[in-house]
Amino acid sequence: MIFEELDIPDVYFITPKKIGDSRGFFMEVFRQETFSSQVGDFTFVQENCSMSVETGTVRGLHFQLPPRAQGKLVSCTQGALLDVAVDIRTGSPTFGQHAARRLTAEHGEQLWVPPGFAHGFCTLMPNTVISYKLTDYYSPAHDRGLLWSDPALGIDWPVAPDLAILSDKDKVQPRLAELPTAFRFGS
Numbered sequence: 001m002i003f004e005e006l007d008i009p010d011v012y013f014i015t016p017k018k019i020g021d022s023r024g025f026f027m028e029v030f031r032q033e034t035f036s037s038q039v040g041d042f043t044f045v046q047e048n049c050s051m052s053v054e055t056g057t058v059r060g061l062h063f064q065l066p067p068r069a070q071g072k073l074v075s076c077t078q079g080a081l082l083d084v085a086v087d088i089r090t091g092s093p094t095f096g097q098h099a100a101r102r103l104t105a106e107h108g109e110q111l112w113v114p115p116g117f118a119h120g121f122c123t124l125m126p127n128t129v130i131s132y133k134l135t136d137y138y139s140p141a142h143d144r145g146l147l148w149s150d151p152a153l154g155i156d157w158p159v160a161p162d163l164a165i166l167s168d169k170d171k172v173q174p175r176l177a178e179l180p181t182a183f184r185f186g187s
């Protein structure tokens with residue numbers, strides 16, 4: 001398993017070892033001791049998955065406010081997607097910057113999105129399934145969003161804003177400049 005810390009410190013791109021044989025392949029997807037030593041001592045308490053039928057479906061950018069902020073260990077278990085993490089920690093040297101990586105079911109790559117980041121993705125194939133472990137439980141009262149297509153984020157999405165498939169709430173999320181100061185870097 002290879003851990004690569006990205007240009008935004010604290011965000012990791014993780015590539016599991018894929019062992020092929022005549023039956024197919026085997027991967028160790030997660031090992032707590034390795035994750036704790038490479039990334040940090042996080043505990044996962046919930047796991048989500050969602051399936052999106054159409055290519056060009058965008059879900060996000062979402063986050064939960066403190067004290068219910070969530071770290072997310074994201075993978076793609078069917079199809080392929082572009083996964084994006086945006087640093088929204090006030091005082092962070094990389095505030096407003098993002099990391100984006102292609103995750104595929106074929107290679108099982110993962111993105112670690114720390115607490116204090118907004119997370120979203122765009123599907124690259126039909127019937128794409130995302131699966132992600134979370135370090136805190138879902139709390140609707142703390143669930144917030146950031147406009148995925150905010151030009152200030154400079155994200156090179158693989159779908160045009162007028163063609164993306166979105167939930168109603170994701171069509172009207174606030175822009176980065178409108179976000180309340182919720183996360184403090186280093187906290």
Ligand SMILES: Cc1cn([C@H]2C[C@H](O)[C@@H](COP(=O)(O)OP(=O)(O)O[C@H]3O[C@H](C)C(=O)[C@H](O)[C@H]3O)O2)c(=O)[nH]c1=O
Binds near residue numbers: 048050119138
């Ligand atoms: C997130 C979540 C949602 N729900 C319910 C709430 C709604 O009735 C339904 C769909 O929720 P939502 O439209 O927020 O789902 P997504 O648009 O896929 O959002 C998720 O996808 C982006 C990429 C994320 O990073 C977040 O984890 C999460 O917000 O599932 C739950 O019951 N539990 C949960 O943990």
